[in-house]
Amino acid sequence: MSQTKHNFGAGPCILPPVVLEGSAEAVRELDGSGLSLLEISHRSPAFSAVIFETEKLVRELLQVPDTYSVLFLQGGASMQFAMIPMNFLGSEQTAYYLDGGYFGKKAISEAKVTGQVKVVDKADALIPKEAAYFHITSNNTIEGTQLPVFPVTLAPLVCDMSSDIFSRPVDITQFDLVYAGAQKNMGPAGMTLVIARNSFLDSIRNKVHAILDYRVYREHGSMYNTPPVFAIYAAMLNLRWLKSRGGVKFTQLENRAKAQLLYDEIDRNPLFYGLAKKEERSVMNVTFKMHDAGKEKDFLAFCEQRGIVGIAGYRTVGGFRASLYNALPYESVQALVKGMQDYGNN
Known part of the structure; x- marks a missing residue:
């Protein structure tokens, strides 16, 4: 499968x-x-x-x-x-x-x-x-x-x-x-x-x-x-x-790497900004928005065309939420980061 x-x-x-x-x-x-x-x-x-x-x-x-x-x-x-x-x-x-x-x-x-x-x-x-x-x-x-x-x-x-x-x-x-x-x-x-x-x-x-x-x-x-x-x-x-796969200790290292990759792109990319204070940021659920809120629906559609799903923020918050649970591959985070970069280059 x-x-x-x-x-x-x-x-x-x-x-x-x-x-x-x-x-x-x-x-x-x-x-x-x-x-x-x-x-x-x-x-x-x-x-x-x-x-x-x-x-x-x-x-x-x-x-x-x-x-x-x-x-x-x-x-x-x-x-x-x-x-x-x-x-x-x-x-x-x-x-x-x-x-x-x-x-x-x-x-x-x-x-x-x-x-x-x-x-x-x-x-x-x-x-x-x-x-x-x-x-x-x-x-x-x-x-x-x-x-x-x-x-x-x-x-x-x-x-x-x-x-x-x-x-x-x-x-x-x-x-x-x-x-x-x-x-x-x-x-x-x-x-x-x-x-x-x-x-x-x-x-x-x-x-x-x-x-x-x-x-x-x-x-x-x-x-x-x-x-x-x-x-x-x-x-x-x-x-x-x-x-x-090595239990919880191994998974923690992998989860940290996934979260760091995404947070680095949020902090680097001028289109996006994170919602949580840096010292409180979750490794499991990454929340962020676009400076131009009017582009958020278009970005969601752009991601869905690439098979990136489930990133819409909670209904009372809006923006985006990427959940990086244990089974999510590192490659999926790479795909999201690439989508953020490519959207900015459109």
């Missing part, structure tokens, strides 16, 4: 050809079973092997200790915006949230439905140790900003890593809970990864419906109800591919 487009879409993410091929084959028939992946029971030995390997790969690639649970849920990051306060925000407590962008604001709005919330605008804000937790977003896909380092706090630290998980090494032990919607950098939409410190899960005192209780998913090995079988399988293939 050949890649016919340079796909810079912010989500669903680009997937490696080997993952698309393997997923397609499993939909036809899973490992000689005579059944499609879409037909097998989630209680079957075949799928038990899939979920076991997927968890093993997550633990290996991110060096997740045994003191943490790895859970595969549904509902995307938006479900986590609600589940986290429902589980961890007590009636006498206050949760602290970093307001770093659009999705941070959505998380704040959901938490306020449950209890007391205090909003801070800096990751290094002083958070009292008695806080229910401190919620941060590691990478802002719309604004094109990213936390270069994570805060140190005595309060439990919760992080939305939806758009940069597996793109760089992280010390999981800094966090009490990490969550990520799969469709940004891990696999197709439908599955949400949660990595949680067991002692943090054990601290839950709120009464929560079983379907929204992290402890229930832990006790049932992520199979309290029917899990997103296809999404987990595709994520497994994607994590296999990531491991085969």
Whole structure:
């Protein structure tokens, strides 16, 4: 299977050809079973092997200790915006949230439905140790900003890593809970990864419906109800591919090189300018505009003629957004840079 487009879409993410091929084959028939992946029971030995390997790969690639649970849920990051306060925000407590962008604001709005919330605008804000937790977003896909380092706090630290998980090494032990919607950098939409410190899960005192209780998913090995079988399988293939290429450390180097190539062209080319402060620039989502906004639609059409797709900025921001997720080849970034140069020479 050949890649016919340079796909810079912010989500669903680009997937490696080997993952698309393997997923397609499993939909036809899973490992000689005579059944499609879409037909097998989630209680079957075949799928038990899939979920076991997927968890093993997550633990290996991110060096997740045994003191943490790895859970595969549904509902995307938006479900986590609600589940986290429902589980961890007590009636006498206050949760602290970093307001770093659009999705941070959505998380704040959901938490306020449950209890007391205090909003801070800096990751290094002083958070009292008695806080229910401190919620941060590691990478802002719309604004094109990213936390270069994570805060140190005595309060439990919760992080939305939806758009940069597996793109760089992280010390999981800094966090009490990490969550990520799969469709940004891990696999197709439908599955949400949660990595949680067991002692943090054990601290839950709120009464929560079983379907929204992290402890229930832990006790049932992520199979309290029917899990997103296809999404987990595709994520497994994607994590296999990531491991085969040298893991997260290698991918970080490649991602940095892709981002540097594009940012250098934005800074050099008089037609364009970047939207994020240089010290906050995201390696995953590069946001930029043209000085002459009237040319932006024409530039988009110019790029599409060259097979460069998915670079339109978020609807409330405009301009352009190029998402440089793990599976995006360096050659695709070269194609975009060449398009920026050639458009300027027209």
